[in-house]
Amino acid sequence: MNITLTVNGQSIARDVEPNVLLADFLRDHLRLTGTHVGCDTTQCGCCIVHLDGKAVKSCTIFAVQADGSSVLTIEGLAAPDGTLHPVQAAFREHHGLQCGFCTPGMVMMGADIVRRIPGADEQTVRHELEGNICRCTGYQGIVEAIVDAASQGARS
């Protein structure tokens, strides 16, 4: 099936089988390997991207469902001039990553949290991260980073 979608601001047209997952489409067809597949069972959140502005688990969506939509992956989060998104900058500042496997999903979910809940406090952020698992268990830095970025959002 022919699909046309916008990925990180670029219009993309491809022919895909209906059973290709969005995560595999991004990784294997577009070579955007920043989106990770940790569990493939909708639990871990490593595969989170934004679909029409909302955080979704790309391992549990078919690429054909995204036809006509706009997808943002970790590769497209920073500004074109390389300026990091506030959540990315805060992850660096607060050591929000260890091995880095969960990081793309954590950052994309973090950006979604900051958008929806400016000023989110620690308890809220922990609750909102229920669908993201860090195998290195580095939650402390991750939560601090998102709380920090959310407080910047509330200020600006």
Place this chain on the structure above:
Amino acid sequence: MRNFDYHRPTDIAAAARVLAEREDAKLLAGGMTLIPTLKQRLATPTDLVDLGRIAALKGVRREGNGLVIGAMTCHADVATSPVVREAIPALASLAGQIGDPAVRHRGTIGGSVANADPAADYPAGVVGLDATVITDRREIGADDFFTGLFETALEPGEIITAIRFLLPKRAAYQKFRHPASGYAVAGVMVADFGDAVRVAVTGAGPSAFRLDAMEKALGASFTPGALEGLNPDALELLTDMHASAEYRAHLVGVLARRAVAAIA
């Protein structure tokens, strides 16, 4: 995963036609239950009919003394809708407790109700709030809808188009969340309609059910204390690796009293 033909109708009649014509076609709503099932090959449909492009299935509206939620309305939209929050805050709260934010951005009320998972939250809301399931063929009352483990009154090819809720005077949903999956180990919706009180339980039995004894007691006195000694009989509840039937019976009592305390 086995391949399938993908259909994306823009109206309900076209979706119904594909379901009728194809050998083993299945509806695709949010996909949060169906896609994992396909990955595990627990289902191998020949065709998927994506309801995502049917605008008529989406959205929330007030209708007389009721609240109508389109089948394809996602959990996040129900949780944050000002209309739902004003009309039935307990329902918005229930939707906001399903899974995680990414699941709530995709999963839909129609998919959840059709799937009838014994541990899903919406069935307690549908039964507790005396809702009506509206399909492309008829209307089905909540008490007749959930018929067993993953079983409903839906016929093959029948499409849920919306759920209509009655507005209670007051209602509350309390859930004991499984710490890993998020599903309800037990969940209780208590709703006071003035002339009747409904108490519906999910997570504890093969499908959502009502507790007559609690409803009568609350009808006489809407206080947590009225529920003392009225825990359900453990013999009729589920035991699994997460919780014994006895523990679930205890939880149902605690959650029902908490729900009443929250709104009494």
